[in-house]
Amino acid sequence: MKKNKTLLLTYYLVMDVLAAILTWVIFFIYRKYNVDVQVFDQFSALILQDYKFWLGLCLGPIYWLSLHLFIGYYHNIYRKSRLKELEQTFGITFLGVLLFFFVFILDDIVNSPSDYIKYFFVLFGCQFLLTYIPRALMTTHINRMIHNGVIGFKTLIIGSDQIALNTYQSVVKQNIRSGNFIVGYICLPNSDDQTMSSVLPCMGGIDNLREIIQKEGIEEIIIAIHNGQRKYIEEILSTVREIPGLTMSILPQTQDYLMGTIKMSSVFYEPLISIDSEYMSPWQLYMKRIMDITISLIAIIMLTPVYLFLAIGVKCSSKGPIFYMQERIGYMGKPFQIIKFRSMYTDAEKNGPMLSSEDDPRITKFGRFMRHSRLDEVPQFFNVLKGDMSLVGPRPERQYYIDKIVEKAPYYKLLLGVKPGITSWGQVKFGYAENVDEMVERMRFDLLYLENMSIQMDIKILIYTVLIVLKNEGK
Numbered sequence: 057m058k059k060n061k062t063l064l065l066t067y068y069l070v071m072d073v074l075a076a077i078l079t080w081v082i083f084f085i086y087r088k089y090n091v092d093v094q095v096f097d098q099f100s101a102l103i104l105q106d107y108k109f110w111l112g113l114c115l116g117p118i119y120w121l122s123l124h125l126f127i128g129y130y131h132n133i134y135r136k137s138r139l140k141e142l143e144q145t146f147g148i149t150f151l152g153v154l155l156f157f158f159v160f161i162l163d164d165i166v167n168s169p170s171d172y173i174k175y176f177f178v179l180f181g182c183q184f185l186l187t188y189i190p191r192a193l194m195t196t197h198i199n200r201m202i203h204n205g206v207i208g209f210k211t212l213i214i215g216s217d218q219i220a221l222n223t224y225q226s227v228v229k230q231n232i233r234s235g236n237f238i239v240g241y242i243c244l245p246n247s248d249d250q251t252m253s254s255v256l257p258c259m260g261g262i263d264n265l266r267e268i269i270q271k272e273g274i275e276e277i278i279i280a281i282h283n284g285q286r287k288y289i290e291e292i293l294s295t296v297r298e299i300p301g302l303t304m305s306i307l308p309q310t311q312d313y314l315m316g317t318i319k320m321s322s323v324f325y326e327p328l329i330s331i332d333s334e335y336m337s338p339w340q341l342y343m344k345r346i347m348d349i350t351i352s353l354i355a356i357i358m359l360t361p362v363y364l365f366l367a368i369g370v371k372c373s374s375k376g377p378i379f380y381m382q383e384r385i386g387y388m389g390k391p392f393q394i395i396k397f398r399s400m401y402t403d404a405e406k407n408g409p410m411l412s413s414e415d416d417p418r419i420t421k422f423g424r425f426m427r428h429s430r431l432d433e434v435p436q437f438f439n440v441l442k443g444d445m446s447l448v449g450p451r452p453e454r455q456y457y458i459d460k461i462v463e464k465a466p467y468y469k470l471l472l473g474v475k476p477g478i479t480s481w482g483q484v485k486f487g488y489a490e491n492v493d494e495m496v497e498r499m500r501f502d503l504l505y506l507e508n509m510s511i512q513m514d515i516k517i518l519i520y521t522v523l524i525v526l527k528n529e530g531k
Contacts, residue, residue: 060207061133064133064134064194064198065130065133067194068129068130068133068191068194069130071187071190071191071194072117072120072121072124072187073117073121074186075120075183075186075187075190076116076117076119076120076121076183077113077116077117078182078186079116079179079182079183079186080112080113080116081113082178082182083175083178083179083182084108084109084112086175086178087175119152119156120152120183120187123148123151123152124148125338126338126339126342127144127148127337127338127339128337128338128339129144129145129148131338132301134198134202134207134209134235135303136195136198136199138192138195138196138199141188141191141192141195142188142192145184145187145188145191146184146188149180149183149184149187149188150180150184152183153176153180153183156179157175157176157179202233202234202235203232203233204233205233207235208233208236208237209235209236209237209275209276209303210237210239210272210273210274210275210276211236211237211238211239211274211275211276211277212238212239212240212241212242212259212268212269212272212274212276212277212278213238213240213241213252213256213277213278213280214241214242214244214262214265214277214278214279214280214281215241215242215244215252215279215280215281215285216241216242216243216244216247216249216250216251216252216253216258217247217249217251217252217281217282218249218251219280219281219282219307220241220251220280220281221251221252221254221255222280223278223307224238224241224252224255224256224280227278236276238256238278239259239272239274240256240257240258240259240272241256241257241259242258242259242260242261242262242265242268242277243258243260243261243262244261244262244281244285244288245261245262245263245288247285259272262288262291262292262295265292265295265296266295266296266299269296269299269302270299274302275301275303276302276303276304276305277292277296277302277303277304277305278305278307279292279304279305279307280306280307281307289306290466290467291466291467293467293470294467294468294469294470295466295469297469297470297473335473335506335507335509336509336510340510340511343511344511344514345446347447347511347514348440348441348446348447349440351447351518352437352438352440352441352447353441355434355437356437356438356441359434359437362431362434363434363435366426366431366432366434367397369422369425369426370397370398370399370420370422370423370426373420373421373422373423374401374402374420375402376398376401377398377402378397378398379395379396379397379398379435380395380396380397380398380399380400381393381394381395382394382396382454383454383455384452384453384454384476385452385453385454385455385458385472386444386445386452386472386475386476387444387472387473387474387475387476388472388473389472391455392439392444392445392452393444394436394439394444394445394452395435395436395438395439396432396433396435396436397431397432397434397435398423398432399419399420399422399423399424399426399432400416400418400419400420400423401418401420427488429524429525430479430521430524430525431525433478433479436478437478439478440478444475444476445476445477445478446474446475446476446477446478447477447478447479447514447518448477448478448479448480448505448513448514448517448518449474449475449476449477449480450471450474450476450477450480450482450499450502450505450506451476451477451480451482451483451502452476453495457492457495460492461492461495461496461499464492464493464496465496465499467503468496468499470503470506471499471502471503471506473506474506474509479517479518479521480501480502480505480517481501481502481504481505481513481517482498482499482500482501482502482505483498483521484517484520484521484524485498485501486498486501505517
């Protein structure tokens, strides 16, 4: 599948490049012909002498590929809806042509103002048709192969009883295939009903689900369990949700039909609730990263006097280094070194890891001021530039405390599916946690943030954080 995916991606890229080149050639000729109908008499010389033609020929494909990449078109290329592809291609072509037109075409030589309207529609029509037609043909071909069972995705069913068996039979007996190649099932803890063993092998339990998915190259899981076992859903999701490229769906209950929870991507398939493993769309992720870099650079430059003041304050408050480096766990469980202004005495954790409290004697007087105003966190703008952190995201913790939190709340692992942040919804609403129970309580706000991640939400949290700093109201 990986080799076929590379070939398919190459097809889409090549077709989009050719569409951009051919569109520019047609549009260039049309513009020249509109101004001078005798242009073809010296067309070869005109092309060789006009640097704008060659500039557009080189930069046009880069421009359009960047736009398609920005909206995430080349992501998950085997699971494309033709209707969504039409909507997506139309929208990005319209916006792309609009931007291109106002930047490069408005100073063009024309016979009359109405020519601008003609130019716009010629450019839009060519770009849209030449881009969409090859895409539609390939997407139709891929969907037909999926429907006929020629290609598909390795799938696991989670569940072992009659409900799981019914789900399996519904999927495999569909006249129009959904692309699920079901290779086995996962047993739930304390489940004696092994009805599924008559049709599929048991691959293991949910305690080693992640290892099974990675070892077997599983691309999709279907959670098919009855109401009494729904308590395991949190554990399942927290275990696998951050695995890139994994699609998840769950068998609906009666109330899901009544409440309209089920969102169908096709009228032919078994009705399942799709669980989105991506919290933000690709274009929002790009915008979030751009915002991270831009604001961090501005903050570092503007806060230079503040850095100097805090450095002097830390140095005068107690002996030891100005900055404090500590290993934290970041995106996908990857450790990194977080940077902070030191707010405690140098031997603060000589007896092992400890969370701070309101009257913690390990905190210096100047450190207490920095913590209330969140100023001890400002060096982390460098962590953001490096890519270890984001401006907004769940606060990163040490592995020691993550292990303790997971014992009480396994779904904490969901927070590892996004980059940690300098500030978070939990930090704004709750503040610093003084024990594991408070860390679990604060986590509720961060989980709420995950389900509502957006650029607007990040801006809102940043505004609240600035207000906390200015009012010195931090906990």
